Amino acid sequence: MNPKLPADLNERVVIVTGAGTGIGRATARAFANPGANVLAVGRRIDALEETATGHPSIAVHSADLSAPETAEGVIATAVERWGQLDVLVNNAGVFRMMPLADTDPAAVTALFDLHVLAPTLLAHAALPHLRRSKGTIVNISSTYGHKAAPNAAHYAASKAAIEHLTRSWAVELAAEGIRVNAVAPGPTESEALAAAGLPDAAIEQAKKAEAALIPLGRRGEPEEVAEWVVRLSDPATTWLTGQILTVDGGLELV
Structure with a gap:
């Protein structure tokens, strides 16, 4: 067990989306470590099965969250298996460079489907179960949810939307004992740049440029973000809701 992480998550039931790589994989494992x-x-x-390797308390569920009909099935799978739901982590996402001059309506729609509509439908489907467990929602935003992102404005706008959903849901659900917070990571080691279609040379150049901008001098590791997702989900964190915790080495400050 990682001594840095809460120990009272034993037997809690957690859904982590986008769990095949990067922050999602690290988060799934970080929840599994305390039980x-x-x-x-x-x-x-295949990526999900790699996430679960060596962690018997992780079950895998393949689904396309961009499809509106998917959310109910995801929530039902967890509840049917374990009988409850305590934590929903909306992490699934994709990075997309898109200068205004190159606006692609389908790509804009896809960003908002995955970053805004999918978390909304998952939270909606999870709500009856979170009411019973006095559970929590943790949304994953980005530094660029509240910092200008030239050439990636629609990605940033979709993350700004999830931050505002976080604050609004926190107020809406507070009386029912459901807490809603978000973690906003900065540039983190993952497959995001490759998934965005950048060639290897451009990826290395982008990583160096990002690291040079970050006051702490480096990109983050997925485990450094996952730790805070787990902490925000800790049942002992009883008086914290509606917060956007930026974990980015100080990038948002410059």
Whole structure:
């Protein structure tokens, strides 16, 4: 067990979307370490199975969260397996460079479907179960949810939307004992740049440029973000809601 992480997550039931790589994989494993039961959700079953390797309390569920009909099935899978739901982590996402001059309506729609509509439908489907457990929602935003992102404005706008959903849901659900917070990571080691279609040379150049901008001088590791997702989900964190915790080495400050 990682001594840095809460110990009272034993037997809690957690859904983590985008769990096949990066922050999602690290988060699923970070919940499993203190004994939580985790449903790792993503598109690629092979990546999900790698996430679960060595962690018997992680179950995998392949799903395309961009499809509106998917959310009910994801929530039902966790509840049918373990009988409850305590934590929903809306992590699934994709980075997309898109200068205004190159606006692609389908790409804009896809960003908002995945970053805004999918978390909304998952939270809606999870709500009856979170009411019973006095559970929590943790949304994953980005530094660029509240910092200008030239050439990636629609990605940033979709993350700004999830931050405002976080604050609004926190107020709406507070009387029912449901807490809603978000973690906003900065540039973190993952497959996001490759998934965005950048060639290897451009990826290395982008990583160096990002590291040079970050006051702490480096990109983050997924485990450094996952730790804070787990902390925000800790049942002992009883008086914290509606917050956007930026974990980015100080990037938002410059």
